[in-house]
Amino acid sequence: MTPTQLFRLSGACAILGGLLRVLASFPLLEDAATLEWLYTAIDVLLLFGLIGVYLARAEKLGFLGLASFAVAVAALSFIGGPDSDPFGFSTYEQGAQTLAIALAGLSIAWIRAGERPFGPPACWFGSVICVGVLSLIPGPSSFGLIGAAIPFAAGFVLAGIDLLRRA
Numbered sequence: 001m002t003p004t005q006l007f008r009l010s011g012a013c014a015i016l017g018g019l020l021r022v023l024a025s026f027p028l029l030e031d032a033a034t035l036e037w038l039y040t041a042i043d044v045l046l047l048f049g050l051i052g053v054y055l056a057r058a059e060k061l062g063f064l065g066l067a068s069f070a071v072a073v074a075a076l077s078f079i080g081g082p083d084s085d086p087f088g089f090s091t092y093e094q095g096a097q098t099l100a101i102a103l104a105g106l107s108i109a110w111i112r113a114g115e116r117p118f119g120p121p122a123c124w125f126g127s128v129i130c131v132g133v134l135s136l137i138p139g140p141s142s143f144g145l146i147g148a149a150i151p152f153a154a155g156f157v158l159a160g161i162d163l164l165r166r167a
Contacts, residue, residue, distance in 0.1 A: 004167045010052020011163030017045030018156030025149040039079075046156060047076050053120070053159045054106070056166055060113040061106070068105030075099035100128050100148075103155070117162055123155030 001009075020042045029035050054061070054069040061069075078095030107121030131148035 007052050007056060007163050007167040010048055011160040013045045014049025014156045014160030017042050017049050018153040021153035022150055025146045043076055043079055049156055049160055052163050056163060057115050060115060061109040064105055065109035068102045068109060072099055072102035075102055104128055120155040120159040123151040123158060127152035
């Protein structure tokens, strides 16, 4: 497999993972086992997408980019596990928050390096802002999660499209 083929595959994973993440934001599925498999697939696709997104610009992202990438990969491993709380806290919740922070760090490195397009980092920043703002509004907490999931996922879709163009 050539690097071009790997970047195409990674771009396709980022796009599909992002689109499935949007789909998973809405209560369309009720079966717990199906939801677990869907989220597992999303996490694997986002991981493969993230690898390509980082490697396509690794030389320009510096230490902040590398550290953010490493933390994001670790966060995805916490998210992808079972929904139990073996450590006395929700590994999903902590992993999701850590992933958001890591993507914000990656976005800072991306923008600082002058990498294009600016859409993916803008979406990842927007997702953090959405969850913060929407958590202040009275109502179901799911509004904040859905509001953050859409720009989060859009960042992966846009980054995947960029990978396909680069390849």
